[in-house]
Amino acid sequence: MIDAKRGLARIAFHAEGRLLAALFAGPSPVAVARDHLASRLNEAKPTILAGRPRADMPDPGATVCACLNVGINTIRAAIQSGRALSVAALGEALGAGTSCGSCRPELAGLLTRFKLPEAAE
Ligand code: FES
Structure with a gap:
């Protein structure tokens, strides 16, 4: 094209x-x-010229946890949904950080970065 x-x-x-x-x-x-x-790659007849996934194919984003192949967009969604609000919870929900552990500091940073502020009372 x-x-x-x-x-x-x-x-x-x-x-x-x-x-x-x-x-x-x-x-x-x-x-x-x-x-x-x-x-x-290696899929039969993939449609890739848009350069990004279709709406029904979520983009996991850049890999944060190489051991478990978990991407930043997947992690952000888990944090912002409230499904995983600690490094341990990210491990339980996604597997991230549960193997070598070298990504745990980055997971902690992403928790700080992506946690939604709590509502004021
Ligand atoms: S890179 Fe995440 S557990 Fe190894």
């Missing part, structure tokens, strides 16, 4: 019905969900 007016190019390379690679290029940085695109 070429958008000559905006100078954008989105190109997918397929072989035998499988996605091999994708190129997103433009005069300024192009926003794409890299984890989403990488997860679609």
Whole structure:
């Protein structure tokens, strides 16, 4: 897909019905969900030129917990829903932080960053 007016190019390379690679290029940085695109490699006929997941395919976001493959958007949703309000609760809900533990400090930082302020009484 070429958008000559905006100078954008989105190109997918397929072989035998499988996605091999994708190129997103433009005069300024192009926003794409890299984890989403990488997860679609080797799928039969993936639709990836939008550069982000469809509305029915939530983007987990950049990986925070590599051991359990948990992304920042998944963590933010768990915190903001009130489902996980501690590092231990993130472990119970998502598995994040329950293996090597090296991501626990980042999980604690995300809890501080994403917790919704409590309502004033
Ligand atoms: S990176 Fe999260 S438990 Fe290892």
